[in-house]
Amino acid sequence: MTELAGMPVLEPAQGAKDQHMVINMGPQHPATHGVLRVILRLDGERVLGTECVIGYLHRGVEKIGENRTYAMFNPYVDRMDYVSAVSNGLGYCEAVEKLLDVEAPPRAKYIRVILTELNRIASHQLWLGTHALDIGAMTPLFYTFRDREEILKIFEKYCGARLTTHAFRIGGCQYETYAGFEKEVKKFLKFVAPKIDEYEELLTTNRIWLQRTKNVGVISAADCVALGVTGPVLRASGKKWDLRKAQPYAAYSEFDFEVPTGENGDTYDRYLVRMAEMRQSLRIIEQAVNGIPEGPIMAKVPKVIKPPVGEIYHSIEAPKGELGFFIVSDGSTQPYRVRVRPPSFVNLQALDLMVRGLLVADVIAVIGTIDIVLGEVDR
Amino acid sequence: MPNFITSYFGSTLTPGAAGNQFWALVYVFVIFTGVSVAVMAMNWLERKALAHFQIRLGPMRVGPHGLLQPIADAIKLALKEDIIPSEADQFIFWVAPLIGLLAAFTVYTVIPFGPSEAVSDMNIGILFMLGVSSIGVLGIVVAGWASNSHYPLIGALRSSAQMVSYEVAMGLAVVSAVLMTSMNEKGTGTLSMIGIVQAQQQQGIWFIFKFFPLGFIAFAIFAIAMIAETNRAPFDMAEAESELTAGYHTEYSGLRWSLFMLAEYAAMIAVSSIAITVWLGGWMRPFPNLLRAPAWGFIFSLFPGLTFAGLAAIAVIGTIRMPSHSFFKIQRMGLAGFAAVLGLIAFLLLVLAVAGRSPDASVAARFNAGIGYVYWFVLKIAVFMYLFIWYRATWPRYRFDQLMRVGWKVLLPISLGVLILTAIAGVVVS
Known part of the structure; x- marks a missing residue:
């Protein structure tokens, strides 16, 4: 932890501290990825402390869950992390399936893996574009959005929606893959692999990019664990923790893939980890598309879902980290309580630790590198 | 005066x-x-x-x-x-x-x-x-x-x-x-x-x-x-x-x-x-010392006119490539007009370059030289x-x-x- 830890942010100025400037960044700031508000205490341009103010996008998703049936709540989870809606749906559906003690058929699992990994690439592409834009490189944004479009087209063809997909159902998938699905996914794999190299060409060895990201927002693996930070941020600190490997869900245990890790836990390592993850996702999708089994896509699930009394916590590796659903059932058609463990919200805690002692420009870079989506932070 | x-x-x-x-x-x-x-x-x-x-x-x-x-x-x-x-x-x-x-x-x-x-x-x-x-x-x-x-x-x-x-x-x-x-x-x-x-x-x-x-x-x-x-x-x-x-x-x-x-x-x-x-x-202009012959001077003095001719050509191509839908009628006319203006400027510049090619102190030659200076600077x-x-x-x-x-x-x-x-x-x- 830095020597500035414990510096109060909102303390009124007095004495020598008269020189400090308390500045409000957001919620309409162009680089806070939505409606995050950060209050900064500055000495010149040096950050002495930050305080996040969240809740501008609070819609009470968890409370809504208590007033909807299990199936009706499914589309709502898409609206949390809206850039990786498929992952949210997977987490929720699997949690309810565990509660019901049913298992999706193998074909459904494979479809789930393909779509979720496509979504991981889309999410990372969006992160890369906006992160690079925050650091001042305009052009990658347009490249990533061009390629993300192809993924969204596949989603649209599969389930009719591009962003809030509602792709899965409790017990499997509602839709069979459309004709030519495998071919199109394979075409996409061929299309996007050189594009990822193209992003890297612009940034990976760029001197300014290196200077802006190396040793910026460093966080150690121990601090990550202490704060509950997961996902690429944790892996970039050197800890090899990926729920797809650690507690395999869906069909992940059947695929061969690496878990990329970094060493220094700085912004540059997190960039490299995410770039490597995109490539690993391509590998997983390729194996899944080639090995997709025939068979039913829905397990036997009762028309009215009434799970037995009990509680369940199920978590998956969303693009941003561990996405967990804690569901308490009282035996009725509606959950007694739904609690979401959103990766963005938990990872955002690390912001203050990461930016103390850095400059204003680094705050922007660090907000970008944590990869938050305010819909998920506020829920 | x-x-x-x-x-x-x-x-x-x-x-x-x-x-x-x-x-x-x-x-x-x-x-x-x-x-x-x-x-x-x-x-x-x-x-x-x-x-x-x-x-x-x-x-x-x-x-x-x-x-x-x-x-x-x-x-x-x-x-x-x-x-x-x-x-x-x-x-x-x-x-x-x-x-x-x-x-x-x-x-x-x-x-x-x-x-x-x-x-x-x-x-x-x-x-x-x-x-x-x-x-x-x-x-x-x-x-x-x-x-x-x-x-x-x-x-x-x-x-x-x-x-x-x-x-x-x-x-x-x-x-x-x-x-x-x-x-x-x-x-x-x-x-x-x-x-x-x-x-x-x-x-x-x-x-x-x-x-x-x-x-x-x-x-x-x-x-x-x-x-x-x-x-x-x-x-x-x-x-x-x-x-x-x-x-x-x-x-x-x-x-x-x-x-x-x-x-x-x-x-x-x-x-x-x-x-x-x-x-x-x-x-x-490039190489004023090496390419000193008057012929070179004439060739380089054609550049301003040719540049405008090139721009006019781009505008003409743009006009031709515009969708032939009636929504684009005014746009097509506008771009064609723009091409015509550019072409006219190109024509005048080329005429001037030809008229002012003799290295005497005529007004055309003086004017031609001035255009050349401004052209290379602006380029x-x-x-x-x-x-x-x-x-x-x-x-x-x-x-x-x-x-x-x-x-x-x-x-x-x-x-x-x-x-x-x-x-x-x-x-x-x-």
Whole structure:
């Protein structure tokens, strides 16, 4: 932890501290990825402390869950992390399936893996574009959005929606893959692999990019664990923790893939980890598309879902980290309580630790590198 | 015609140097209009070029291929409500954009578009230019301060520190070029902008190639510093959009904001002109010494006309490729008209080039030479403008402390070293 830890942010100025400037960044700031508000205490341009103010996008998703049936709540989870809606749906559906003690058929699992990994690439592409834009490189944004479009087209063809997909159902998938699905996914794999190299060409060895990201927002693996930070941020600190490997869900245990890790836990390592993850996702999708089994896509699930009394916590590796659903059932058609463990919200805690002692420009870079989506932070 | 108009004809001096106030005023008017139009054209070109870097189309709606977009923007900005924050220092808030604009445009009085195509030939021209262009920072600083707001204040602080530090390296780079002008029989250098170009002409070499690689390094330092000086990417700290919303002009809107933009683009053209004058042979066409035969002179004098003919051809192709839907009728007619205007200009220029090919002192020959000077100067500026856009599309933004480090720890020592080595090389050679 830095020597500035414990510096109060909102303390009124007095004495020598008269020189400090308390500045409000957001919620309409162009680089806070939505409606995050950060209050900064500055000495010149040096950050002495930050305080996040969240809740501008609070819609009470968890409370809504208590007033909807299990199936009706499914589309709502898409609206949390809206850039990786498929992952949210997977987490929720699997949690309810565990509660019901049913298992999706193998074909459904494979479809789930393909779509979720496509979504991981889309999410990372969006992160890369906006992160690079925050650091001042305009052009990658347009490249990533061009390629993300192809993924969204596949989603649209599969389930009719591009962003809030509602792709899965409790017990499997509602839709069979459309004709030519495998071919199109394979075409996409061929299309996007050189594009990822193209992003890297612009940034990976760029001197300014290196200077802006190396040793910026460093966080150690121990601090990550202490704060509950997961996902690429944790892996970039050197800890090899990926729920797809650690507690395999869906069909992940059947695929061969690496878990990329970094060493220094700085912004540059997190960039490299995410770039490597995109490539690993391509590998997983390729194996899944080639090995997709025939068979039913829905397990036997009762028309009215009434799970037995009990509680369940199920978590998956969303693009941003561990996405967990804690569901308490009282035996009725509606959950007694739904609690979401959103990766963005938990990872955002690390912001203050990461930016103390850095400059204003680094705050922007660090907000970008944590990869938050305010819909998920506020829920 | 009155004497004060006719007395200037046949003079080979600038109006200022010849003491002719009337023609000086005409030149001021022409340059002011020309620069304003160039800024508008640059506005359109930047959007289009940046869009094509980023696989988009850019403006396409206002006029054919968005050609009228800058005009639409200018009208919009002029009609917008003029907001002055209630807590702002009203008078300084009002004055700040004017300071920047005046500084940016005053520089043009000494920029030589040709041996006599300048408002004035000051014997301290380059010094005057550097001095006046650095007044521009004052406009930014007081704008940030008068806004009485946090983000503009940080932007203003950044840009003042940035511009002051890069001024040093910039000045030293220019000094090493000024040293090169003294490499003649008399051993006397010059600070006059026209004198610097003429020195390159006499020595038969652009200063960028002189004492290779010393001239090139000095030019590179200047080229880097001038991006910082004009607050362009990747040194656009002062208006870093993703950090400081809009930097020093966050609180400005409408016409006042557009004055800042005008000043920024005018300053970009101005510093490019310095670089061109000092290192890239100013108004001279390529190889004036090697390809000296009159035939070569004629061939190079065809370039302006051919350039316009090329632009007209692009416009014609655009007209042909436009969808044949009745929605596009007016756009197609507009673009065809634009092509016709460009073609007419090309035709006139070519006629002039043919008419003025004899090296006598006829009016056509004189006029032809003048067009050649302005053409090559503007072409070199256009290359720099393209580079400005290219940088912006490609690179991330430096952080403030890294920027200062580059300025003080890299550029300044190198430029000092180049200065000393240039002096030594000059003594050794002579």
